[in-house]
Amino acid sequence: MRHRLGNKKLGRRVPHRLSMLKNQVVSLLKHDKITTTEAKAKETRRMAEKVIRLASEDNVHNRRLAAVIVREPKILKKLFHEVGPNYKERLGGYTRILKLGKRHGDNADLVSLELVGNE
Numbered sequence: 161m162r163h164r165l166g167n168k169k170l171g172r173r174v175p176h177r178l179s180m181l182k183n184q185v186v187s188l189l190k191h192d193k194i195t196t197t198e199a200k201a202k203e204t205r206r207m208a209e210k211v212i213r214l215a216s217e218d219n220v221h222n223r224r225l226a227a228v229i230v231r232e233p234k235i236l237k238k239l240f241h242e243v244g245p246n247y248k249e250r251l252g253g254y255t256r257i258l259k260l261g262k263r264h265g266d267n268a269d270l271v272s273l274e275l276v277g278n279e
Contacts, residue, residue, distance in 0.1 A: 167203055182207070182231070184196065184204040185207050185230065186235050189230065189238065189243060190232075190235055193272060193274040194272070194274075195272050197269060198269040198271045201257050201271045202257070205257065208255055209254055211226050212244065212247055214244075215240050215243055217244075217248075243275070250276075255273055255274065255275055255276060
């Protein structure tokens with residue numbers, strides 16, 4: 161049974177999966193938009209929404225919690241000075257997933273994961 165399982169494994173071991181998701185969150189914050197597979201995008205969205213929620217209130221505790229995921233100082237600064245205040249009034253749904261079709265090599269579903277309001 162599938163009761164209360166936390167996340168998808170994505171065919172990777174735990175350290176590799178966490179590193180990949182953190183890198184995708186950093187890329188999303190840096191470029192405001194990334195292209196990836198649907199399964200990876202759904203897992204990345206979960207982590208990105210948590211980090212953006214932390215950035216809506218700028219204090220030392222939230223900065224340290226976000227720094228665990230976003231390890232680049234420039235991106236962390238952008239998160240707390242630009243991205244977080246933009247979504248302060250919004251209660252959730254900071255990202256959007258748009259389907260792009262199939263990838264030619266392995267027929268995987270490709271999607272675009274982007275921040276809402278940065279069109």
